[in-house]
Amino acid sequence: MDAITKDLTAAQAEAVQHIDGPLLIIAGPGSGKTRVVTHRIAHMLHSGIRPWQIAALTFTNKAADEMRMRVNLLAPNQPVWMGTFHRFCAQQLRRYASMIGLSENYSIYDTSDSKAAMKRAIAAAGVSTSHTSPEAIAAAISNAKNRLITPEIMSQQSSRAGDTIAAKVYPVYQQQLLTANAVDFDDLLFHFARLLRENPEVRSNLDEKLKYIMVDEYQDTNLAQYAIVRALSVDHPNLAVTGDPDQSVYGWRGADLNNILDFEKDYPNVKTVRLEQNYRSTPEILRVADQLIRHNRRRKQKNLFTDNPTGEAVVLRQFEDGYKEADGIADEIASQMIAGNAEPRDFAIMCRMNALTRSIEHSLRNRGIPYQIVNGLEFYQRKEIKDLLAYLHLINNPAHDVALQRVINTPTRGIGAKTLERLQNFADAHRIPMLEAARRASEIDSLSKRAKTLVGTFIKLYDRLSIKATATLEDLLRYLIEEIQFVPYLERTTPEQQDNNPIANVDEFISAAVEFDQMHPEDGSLEAFLEQVALVSDTDAFEDSNNRVTLMTMHAAKGLEFPRVFVIAVEDNLLPHRRSKDDETQLEEERRLFFVGITRAEKWLQISYAKLRSFRGENQPAIPSMFLGELPRDEMQVIEVKGQRDFFDDAYDDEYPDSWDLVQEPAAVTDSGPAGQTDVLDGPRIIPMTDQSAIPDLYHDDVPQPKKKAKVSIQAELKTASDLLQSGTTPLGAYREGSTVRHAEYGEGTIVALTGKGPKRTAKIQFEETEETFRLAFAKIELVER
DNA sequence: TAGCTGTAGGTTTTT
DNA sequence: CCTACAGCTA
Secondary structure, three states: OOOOOOOOOHHHHHHHHOOOOOEEEEEOOOOOHHHHHHHHHHHHHHOOOOHHHEEEEEOOHHHHHHHHHHHHHHOOOOOOEEEEHHHHHHHHHHHHHHHHOOOOOOEEOOHHHHHHHHHHHHHHHOOOOOOOOHHHHHHHHHHHHHOOOOHHHHHHHOOOHHHHHHHHHHHHHHHHHHHOOEEOHHHHHHHHHHHHHHOHHHHHHHHHHOOEEEEOOHHHOEHHHHHHHHHOOOOOOEEEEEEOHHHOOOHHHOEOOHHHHOHHHHOOOOEEEEEOEEOOOOHHHHHHHHHHHOOOOOOOOOOOEEOOOOOOOOEEEEEEEHHHHHHHHHHHHHHHHHOOOOOHHHEEEEEOOHHHHHHHHHHHHHOOOOEEEOOOHHHHHOHHHHHHHHHHHHHHOOOOHHHHHHHOOOOOOOOOHHHHHHHHHHHHHHOOOHHHHHHOHHHOOOOOHHHHHHHHHHHHHHHHHHHHHHOOHHHHHHHHHHHOOHHHHHHHHOOOOOOOOHHHHHHHHHHHHHHHHHHOOOOOOHHHHHHHHHOOOHHHHOOOOOOOEEEEEHHHHOOOOEEEEEEOOOEOEEOOEHHHOOOHHHHHHHHHHHHHHHOOEEEEEEEEEEEEEEEOOEEEEOOEOHHHHHOOHHHOEEEEEOHHHHHHHHHHHOOOOOOOHHHHOHHHOOOOOOOOOOEEEOOOOOOOOOOHHHOOOOOOOOOOOOOOOOOOOHHHHHHHHHHHHOOOOOOHHHOOOOOEEEEOOOEEEEEEEEEOOHHHOEEEEEEOOOEEEEEOOOOOEEEOOO
């Protein structure tokens, strides 16, 4: 019909044009789901539905931003509410705060705030933690909240021994949060769900206002989220959910697969649309994914198919250890870039745990390959940033006890553990926030004269800061930093060899504040800023605008796609993770996670595992994941290492001519042979993953791929490499032992040793602070003339 | 009370 | 490997 539906497939158009009544979109990976959702919103607006009647809920800000951007292209400047579940609840709770005993300026505790509060609650509840841990108690309480279980209910029904302790802590913890005018992440959902349940008029008002609700990634909703969505779709059941049971990977966070599996039962007259055609991946990749996920029992059968042209075989590759895996991947990326058909942004490296990115980082850095780690929380976890944030939190919400405890002696001002303990006791006894207790320090007999004076000084400081609460964020921050003499404090407490500079981080934080000021010119933005910071997530750090290799967990990768993907460390105890192996439900979730990782890939995929994995500093033997046995190995290119030869690292270097022909030259290629044949390689040298002449060129469909050049000089080849890698063009021969070089990060240094040939030419360089080893062809170093 | 040092203990995924 | 914290000294 109109422009909005004209370039959609029949199934997609069907979903887009369904407006009234419940709609279930089962969308396989790469099936154009976001397209459907955004076009559907545009279609609704075109049909006369008012923008404020629509709310689209996602799980990450990243997904919401993407949606907003794409809707904006189809229907510009329409105030449709799009955002995360947590943000949605946070905003609603601001309005109805008083109904649940909070003030409108309540704070959102992050994970570490909650942990601190939890410890305090455990102490106050007087329970013994000898048979459990604060983490276990926190997990039990979190679980309860996700299932909408109140402290009262939990204490009645707690049967398991661990839960009994948690049930005792739970009410104390909640009371302390209430006193602190704060909520934790789970509370955002929990409080709002209860609010809707206990206040019929609020529920029906919101149901009436938000007539059209969309939920993305519905398979990841927990009971609280289910209840919220349900409550808002009673009188106007125009609820559209999209999801894929095979991509449910948040069971550990309380996500209930039944929400999507039973959607058709919950909502009569539901319209169900299945998007099964995949537009993202090659048939090879899709086959691997499909074979894997078929091993799950608890799923809805789905037929994944694609009309995409056939591509390269999926690589299943073994490495000697994690370091060789990292080097091998970095070399592979370099090779593919040099071959000219890829750039850094095309690659993603995915793993089960954040800790696994370390060695990869190192290998990429040594080659000067630009990368980004999707781990957005990292910045806000830094001590100096948390300190400043705590001040801001306390200014915004004087009852924020966790912030007070962090801030009262930072920078050190003589208020120690004992004083703090006395303040806390007084606060607990009077059920008042600790800042209030500090204000009344003169009434606390146990405090020494000196302590009273010091606390009084802090209160005066706080009052001075408070006056600035309504200034711009930038002014407030700068005033704060000056007032507490933060920079001198950082200077005197930062150890000499610290590799990252806290003062630079503070500057970056100010920049973030300035940026926020510009985006929010009108309102007093402190509260909004703090909310935004509290609700950022790891995945939000992903920047597709910069041209970098992306390192991320498979959880963070959900919803994204990349031309070339590496899934690393597919080993027993890692994927499936040790703690998920014994339980069939959890095991299936691990399999889904692997499925998510695989289906991120568009054209090229390598799955790898190592024989040894360094864990906790020590190398331990690693067993291949059971999932690897479920893949169609006879359709994949399987590459294994032959153990013995690995001890001859230096020896086989000489087997190869002093050029880079291992990348390009057919003669140096170990032909993979027909698909399915297992290659046995001597070690981690670079070879093409497939016989390139045998496969169609995916990247320049219309341009015939030139036959590989017979031999390329190092210099010429390196120049290409250097251009791609944006590093210098110095010939390798110019680097000698004793040469002085400059590195972008480490400064000037001297080459103390040189080994290897060609792309493996490696220099050990002594910098002022550290000694580093680089492959010359890739490193971001330049020769300093003497 | 500040600040250092050594050690014991724990290791997933994230809003 | 990394962090949290106990125990020490000034």
